[in-house]
Amino acid sequence: MDDSQANRFAALCMLGTLLFNYPVLALFNVSGMLFGVPVLYVYIFAAWAALIGLMALAAESLD
Amino acid sequence: MLHGPVIVLTSFAYLGLLFAIAYYADKRADAGRPVIASPYVYSLSLAVYATAWTFYGSVGRAASDGVGFLPIYIGPTLMIALWWIIIRKILRISKQNRITSLADFIASRYGKSALLGGIVTVIAVIGILPYISLQLKAISSSYSILVQYPEIRMPVAGGTPAIWTDTAFWVAMILAAFTIAFGTRHLDAAEHHQGMVAAIAFESLVKLLAFLAVGVFVTFGIFNGFGDLFGRAAAEPKLAAMMTPFEGVAGSYATWVWLTILSMMAIIFLPRQFQVAVIENLDERHLKKAIWLFPLYMLAINVFVLPIAFGGLLRFGGAGLDADTFVLTLPMAEKQEVLALLVFIGGLSAATGMVIVETIALSTMVCNDLVMPVLLRMRRLRLNEQPDLTGLLLGIRRGAILIILMLGYIYFKAAGEAYALVSIGLISFAAVAQFAPAVLGGIYWKGGTRLGALCGLLGGFGVWFYTLLIPALARSGWLPGGLLEHGPFGIELLKPLQLFGLAGLDQITHAMLWSMIVNVGAYVGVSLAAAPGADEHRQASLFVDVFRNAGGSGGARFWRGTASVPELFSLLARFTGVANADVAFREYALARGIDYPRQALAADADLVHFVEMQLAGALGAASARVMVASVAKEEALTLEEVREVLDEASQVVAYSHRLEQKSRELEAATAELREANARLTELDRLKDDFVSTVTHELRTPLTSIRAFTQILHENPDVEREQRVKFLGIIMKETERLTRLINQVLDLARIESGKAEWNASLVDVGEVVADTVTGMSQVFEEQGIQVVCQIPPHTAPVRADVDRIIQVMLNLLSNAAKFCDAGRGRIEITVREQGDAVRVDVRDNGPGIDPADRERIFDKFRQGGDTLTAKPRGSGLGLHISRQIVEHFGGRMWVESRPRHGACFSFTLPADMAGAHAA
Numbered sequence: 017m018d019d020s021q022a023n024r025f026a027a028l029c030m031l032g033t034l035l036f037n038y039p040v041l042a043l044f045n046v047s048g049m050l051f052g053v054p055v056l057y058v059y060i061f062a063a064w065a066a067l068i069g070l071m072a073l074a075a076e077s078l079d
Numbered sequence: 080m081l082h083g084p085v086i087v088l089t090s091f092a093y094l095g096l097l098f099a100i101a102y103y104a105d106k107r108a109d110a111g112r113p114v115i116a117s118p119y120v121y122s123l124s125l126a127v128y129a130t131a132w133t134f135y136g137s138v139g140r141a142a143s144d145g146v147g148f149l150p151i152y153i154g155p156t157l158m159i160a161l162w163w164i165i166i167r168k169i170l171r172i173s174k175q176n177r178i179t180s181l182a183d184f185i186a187s188r189y190g191k192s193a194l195l196g197g198i199v200t201v202i203a204v205i206g207i208l209p210y211i212s213l214q215l216k217a218i219s220s221s222y223s224i225l226v227q228y229p230e231i232r233m234p235v236a237g238g239t240p241a242i243w244t245d246t247a248f249w250v251a252m253i254l255a256a257f258t259i260a261f262g263t264r265h266l267d268a269a270e271h272h273q274g275m276v277a278a279i280a281f282e283s284l285v286k287l288l289a290f291l292a293v294g295v296f297v298t299f300g301i302f303n304g305f306g307d308l309f310g311r312a313a314a315e316p317k318l319a320a321m322m323t324p325f326e327g328v329a330g331s332y333a334t335w336v337w338l339t340i341l342s343m344m345a346i347i348f349l350p351r352q353f354q355v356a357v358i359e360n361l362d363e364r365h366l367k368k369a370i371w372l373f374p375l376y377m378l379a380i381n382v383f384v385l386p387i388a389f390g391g392l393l394r395f396g397g398a399g400l401d402a403d404t405f406v407l408t409l410p411m412a413e414k415q416e417v418l419a420l421l422v423f424i425g426g427l428s429a430a431t432g433m434v435i436v437e438t439i440a441l442s443t444m445v446c447n448d449l450v451m452p453v454l455l456r457m458r459r460l461r462l463n464e465q466p467d468l469t470g471l472l473l474g475i476r477r478g479a480i481l482i483i484l485m486l487g488y489i490y491f492k493a494a495g496e497a498y499a500l501v502s503i504g505l506i507s508f509a510a511v512a513q514f515a516p517a518v519l520g521g522i523y524w525k526g527g528t529r530l531g532a533l534c535g536l537l538g539g540f541g542v543w544f545y546t547l548l549i550p551a552l553a554r555s556g557w558l559p560g561g562l563l564e565h566g567p568f569g570i571e572l573l574k575p576l577q578l579f580g581l582a583g584l585d586q587i588t589h590a591m592l593w594s595m596i597v598n599v600g601a602y603v604g605v606s607l608a609a610a611p612g613a614d615e616h617r618q619a620s621l622f623v624d625v626f627r628n629a630g631g632s633g634g635a636r637f638w639r640g641t642a643s644v645p646e647l648f649s650l651l652a653r654f655t656g657v658a659n660a661d662v663a664f665r666e667y668a669l670a671r672g673i674d675y676p677r678q679a680l681a682a683d684a685d686l687v688h689f690v691e692m693q694l695a696g697a698l699g700a701a702s703a704r705v706m707v708a709s710v711a712k713e714e715a716l717t718l719e720e721v722r723e724v725l726d727e728a729s730q731v732v733a734y735s736h737r738l739e740q741k742s743r744e745l746e747a748a749t750a751e752l753r754e755a756n757a758r759l760t761e762l763d764r765l766k767d768d769f770v771s772t773v774t775h776e777l778r779t780p781l782t783s784i785r786a787f788t789q790i791l792h793e794n795p796d797v798e799r800e801q802r803v804k805f806l807g808i809i810m811k812e813t814e815r816l817t818r819l820i821n822q823v824l825d826l827a828r829i830e831s832g833k834a835e836w837n838a839s840l841v842d843v844g845e846v847v848a849d850t851v852t853g854m855s856q857v858f859e860e861q862g863i864q865v866v867c868q869i870p871p872h873t874a875p876v877r878a879d880v881d882r883i884i885q886v887m888l889n890l891l892s893n894a895a896k897f898c899d900a901g902r903g904r905i906e907i908t909v910r911e912q913g914d915a916v917r918v919d920v921r922d923n924g925p926g927i928d929p930a931d932r933e934r935i936f937d938k939f940r941q942g943g944d945t946l947t948a949k950p951r952g953s954g955l956g957l958h959i960s961r962q963i964v965e966h967f968g969g970r971m972w973v974e975s976r977p978r979h980g981a982c983f984s985f986t987l988p989a990d991m992a993g994a995h996a997a
Contacts, residue, residue, distance in 0.1 A: 021163070022163065022164050025160050025161055025162075025163050025164060026160075026161065026164070028160040029157050029158075029160040029161050032153070032156060032157040032160060033157060036150075036153050036157075036339065037332075037335075037336065038325075038332040038335075038336075041325065041332070041335070042325060042332075045323045045324070045325045046323060047313075047319065047322060047323055049306075049309065049310070049313070051305070051306070052304070052305050052306025052307075052309055052310060053305050053306070053309050054309060054313075054322035054323075055322075056145075056146060056322060056323060056324075057146065057322070057385060060146060060149060060153075061378070061382065064153065064156065064374075064378055065378060067156065067160075067374075068156065068371055068374045068375050068378060069371075071156075071159070071160055071370055071371045071374065072370075072371035074370075075163070075366075075367045075368070075370040075371050076367065076371075078163065078367050
């Protein structure tokens with residue numbers, strides 16, 4: 017494993033930590049609906065899915 | 080339709096199906112065609128993480144605080160992003176050292192310490208009990224609810240039915256029997272349970288499908304999609320508040336963050352996760368798929384948690400139903416019998432999967448790291464002399480499984496009923512998080528010591544026990560309630576829920592904060608305070624540098640002592656059976672190209688290490704070490720010697736680096752030699768050219784001298800006038816011959832470095848002026864106009880006066896030779912240029928072709944066309960002049976354009992020191 021691949025995963029972990037933490041979470045902790053679903057729920061699941069997508073990209077490009 | 084017998088029969092049919100799957104997978108594995116050698120099965124088996132907690136408990140948690148259940152799944156997602164870094168390392172270490180469990184891993188890292196392994200086992204068993212009790216509670220209460228159908232009634236809490244009528248007891252018993260049949264049918268040296276893994280992967284599919292079915296039914300069957308459901312929930316103020324659950328900065332975010340961290344630890348350090356992710360892993364490359372498939376699974380199983388929670392709250396309102404049961408009670412309330420049964424089976428999958436893997440992992444730990452080390456040390460038992468101990472090992476494991484499940488049942492009875500599912504599970508999460516410093520520190524920090532790990536684990540576990548387990552027991556009435564409100568003995572500072580007055584945090588955050596401070600503090604502090612011993616030093620290097628000693632049996636180089644092959648064989652046979660031992664020895668011999676009668680094997684460090692590793696697979700590292708030590712007399716390595724071995728290894732690396740360097744140097748030298756050889760060949764060729772040219776040059780004047788002397792000799796009556804002319808030519812040719820010979824000699828002297836140089840400080844201007852004056856006769860005869868620009872004083876140069884005169888004579892006579900006859904003009908300039916004195920001699924002759932500009936300085940080269948024009952010199956003058964100038968550190972060159980004359984220039988460096996001295 018070269019370092020750049022390891023760094024990619026470390027960066028994704030940090031990105032996730034940022035997305036699911038104060039203060040980013042607080043930005044979406046508001047009343048209101050998006051597609052009929054509370055904003056916070058939409059945000060969390062969308063961000064989660066995006067993170068998994070990036071992890072899939074990083075993992076599948078491993079040699 | 081949903082009567083007790085139907086439910087029980089369906090459950091047993093399901094368990095039977097699992098057993099069949101496991102049996103099939105084991106058969107396939109024995110045949111060498113494993114079904115679980117797939118990244119998809121590996122990913123699904125990791126989903127054993129989703130237990131009854133996820134299946135029933137998440138909805139319960141979501142019904143009280145919205146997204147509060149999610150950190151339990153987001154934390155693992157964040158951690159899995161680091162799996163390629165962390166788990167791959169743990170995998171590599173575990174395979175190299177044949178690690179069989181988490182306890183074995185920690186014990187092995189810190190010098191194969193049996194004490195540490197035992198303590199980790201005890202912590203794991205006690206810490207996991209609440210978690211197992213959670214599964215028992217989920218199964219028994221879901222059964223109790225389902226069996227009431229069509230009524231929906233919560234089971235009576237606090238009642239104490241006789242033990243043989245208690246559902247939870249029978250659930251525990253059946254699960255114990257099932258797990259024993261499942262996981263301890265035979266002893267695998269590598270602790271692989273392929274059948275179990277296949278069954279677990281199947282269970283993961285069942286529970287996911289069951290949960291998605293309920294989710295779809297609630298969202299689209301009871302309600303009209305997400306918009307309808309959330310819209311109606313938003314209309315109720317209590318439910319609307321759960322859509323923005325975070326209040327302020329400190330409280331709810333802190334809980335969120337701590338739960339995330341906690342579950343990040345849990346996904347690695349829960350014994351069952353370690354079992355499926357590390358011990359059962361067949362191929363490190365499976366990680367690549369698991370890194371994103373497993374988080375995707377967690378995402379999928381959580382999508383419908385909030386809809387079900389809101390649906391339940393809307394449907395039942397204040398009917399007093401426990402939100403933990405919504406997954407089951409919603410289909411029941413809608414009279415969906417099949418769906419309700421599917422949910423029950425899904426919950427059963429989630430719970431049994433957890434219990435099976437967890438108890439197998441724990442029983443391995445109890446057997447290898449707790450019971451066997453003690454038994455082996457009890458000499459009275461004479462275990463060393465038993466021919467076959469595999470039966471004993473299996474017996475211990477079966478007993479351990481039974482006892483662990485009974486303890487889980489007792490915990491359930493003692494404390495489980497007062498808590499919601501998630502709260503019970505979190506207590507276990509906090510317990511296994513105590514392993515994080517010792518393991519993560521152990522694989523990245525060589526400085527961590529056995530004593531440090533011991534203190535950290537005991538300290539952290541102590542705080543966990545005091546701040547989480549004691550309150551749980553107190554709330555259930557097993558300890559006086561005043562303990563929580565006033566602290567032990569009335570000491571307020573020691574209140575378990577507000578230790579040292581730290582208030583305002585929820586229980587888990589509070590416990591994690593204090594236990595991590597104590598754990599990490601003790602681990603690092605004690606490790607730094609005392610140096611590690613030889614064993615610890617060796618193991619630390621094997622673990623931390625696992626990617627560097629990729630050769631495999633890195634441990635063998637640390638062993639020194641004597642052993643015998645038959646003793647080693649019978650030792651291995653005792654614990655793994657004769658047949659397995661025979662296979663292992665055959666493979667060992669084969670790998671080393673030795674013919675198998677065992678006698679041919681040498682009982683060297685390699686073989687001893689091999690046997691120890693095989694034993695470690697069955698017994699754990701600590702016990703294996705004790706056993707091997709009983710038959711092989713090992714000379715204890717001191718810390719110094721371990722360091723030496725490590726140094727040797729690094730010296731070997733350094734040595735190979737040096738070798739590489741040497742070979743590179745050799746290559747460079749070879750290249751230089753080749754180049755020198757080419758130069759020599761070239762010089763040799765030049766010498767041949769030189770000799771042939773010189774002889775040619777000598778022959779020309781000799782021929783003409785001979786011709787004229789012959790004429791004079793044969794014709795004595797040649798006219799006087801004619802004779803004088805002929806004699807003049809002969810004289811001239813002789814002079815030319817003499818000059819040529821002198822120059823050749825001169826050149827030979829210069830080139831061989833034998834020339835005499837009488838260097839002194841010279842005023843170049845003066846020398847040039849003298850030379851010009853000396854040649855003025857020649858110039859006048861040819862009618863050449865000479866213009867001199869020579870300053871009265873130039874900087875002195877260090878050179879040989881005679882040689883400089885030689886150079887000037889050569890340049891001036893060349894100039895005179897090539898000047899236009901009659902209209903000739905020569906300009907001579909001397910000036911200082913930088914740190915040098917420069918002399919230019921310019922003529923107005925035909926000039927030099929650009930192609931010839933450098934070649935005229937070569938030997939025997941002449942300006943002009945040598946084929947047509949008669950040569951007017953030896954062709955050595957310029958060459959010698961340049962040699963002279965360069966000898967004194969100067970430079971000589973020519974600038975010229977055809978038909979515009981040529982300008983020969985040379986510089987000589989000024990001697991500044993001489994100038995000042997002068």
